[in-house]
Amino acid sequence: MSALRHGLPAGLLLLWLLAALVAPVLPLAPDRIDLTAILAPPGHGSLLGNDDLGRPVLDRLLAGARTSLLVGLGVVTVSLVIGVLVGGVAGLAGGWLDLVLVRLIDVFLAFPGILLAIALAGILGPGIDNLIIALAAVGWVGYARLVRAQVLSLKRRDHVAAARALGAGPARLLFRHLLPLALAPVLVEATFGVAAAVIAEAGLSFLGLGVQPPQASWGSMIRDGAAYLLVAPHLVLAPGVAVLLVVLSVNLLGDRLRDRIDVRSRP
């Protein structure tokens, strides 16, 4: 049971990483149209069958892993940078600047995030970079709130006062003396953030607001396959299972990380 709970998610995530990293160097042909293999079922030379243009589903699945990893990590990185800066400045500066930033955070939190991302992605147009911008535009808020709370609770500690007395500036205080202590909860949040970004990327691509065709994404594979549900269910099943397994694994990993960190951070 324990091996199943811990080994399987880790293995699946490794597979995801590996697929995303080596996909470009493998002899894959995710865009090769083969009119003789249209809607071919799994088996017969291609492991997961072929789609409505005769493109191999397995190859597209591996190419889609790269898309989801790029977006997942991209969104979390950009959100983290913005969130840490906004939250850190708000917590450290205090006063009117804090008030303004907290109001801004409140407004963003009052939005159903994915809705704002849908609208933004629709207005920006398709493409991986626009997708990352749209999702990070709503994703930074959680980190900002978390980092602000952490900074507020940490900034009265003696070592911060000592550093301040020694003439450390706000940037040095934030990056050298506060953030390292706030790293653990931020890391847990970021792990769940990757899962959320993977689902969001697939969701936006499903709505036709994600990557530009013919680039492969699990979401757009489900979208394209839905029209052939009865004759070729594998077109929808394969990418869906991929999203499900990745999200499940990342969430399990996050749970585990949280449990472990909680134990240590509460002496």
Added chain:
Amino acid sequence: MAARTASAALVILGVGSLVFLLIHLVPGDPVEAMLGEGARAADREVLRAALGLDRPLAEQYLGYLARTASLDLGQSFAYQRPVADLLAERIPATLELALAALTLALLLALPLGVLAARHRGGALDTGAMGFSLLGAAIPNFWLGPVLILVFSLWLGWTPVSGREGAASLVLPAVTLGTGLAAVLARMVRSSVLEVLAEDYIRTARAKGLRESSLLWGHALRNAWLPVLTLIGLQLGGLLAGAVITETVFAWPGVGSLLIEAIQARDYPVVQACVLLISLTYVLVNALTDLVCAWADPRVRG
């Protein structure tokens, strides 16, 4: 109370401003996007004037606020009709779907969470938490097509899509409700577990109260508040999830209107849909706060 209302009003103003900025701060020219690159300069100017985009930003912003406050949402380009009329047609469908999904989620999550808490560590608990983990990870743009495949295409029990009759509501409601049920079940479980550890539960048990009335009467009743707050918070996810679910099932609600409008570059409609859904979310959360305050003697007093 006054502070809470003022704070909600400020958030509403902020949300409205953000929706306005959404279209105006994004790089690129909405007029060009709407007409395509081959459009004549004269046509562009006409559309720009019709949208009011030729005036200074501050003037546009104030005009937008004034019009929105008087419920004038402008004219749709694609339909050539007032946006308010379009929304009025679509709102009932979304409301029906959201309520059905919420009801289903509650019917599923309450017994599941309570029973999981009662049999903590047992097979039922493991099963319920497995469902919760899975339900939160299944994206509804995948669950929808899979349900269509099984129940509409293979078994032929329900219509594939559209909104005709009660049977057509079943699959969209299940698709939308599952994720919410998963999150709620987990919350109900931990909330009930917390209550079960209280002294008054031990007292009630000691005086010989039956286990079932203890569980459903005492424990669940006191576990309600955090669950209620969570429902308010999750409603935003529900409304946003409705956008995807409505698209999967061609359900004629506000969500599918939003996607149609995005594809047609019908910006007044996009703006109005986002505004409507966000304001609903803000209002429901404010309302949840009020209900919690009213239901909880500690907060009330």
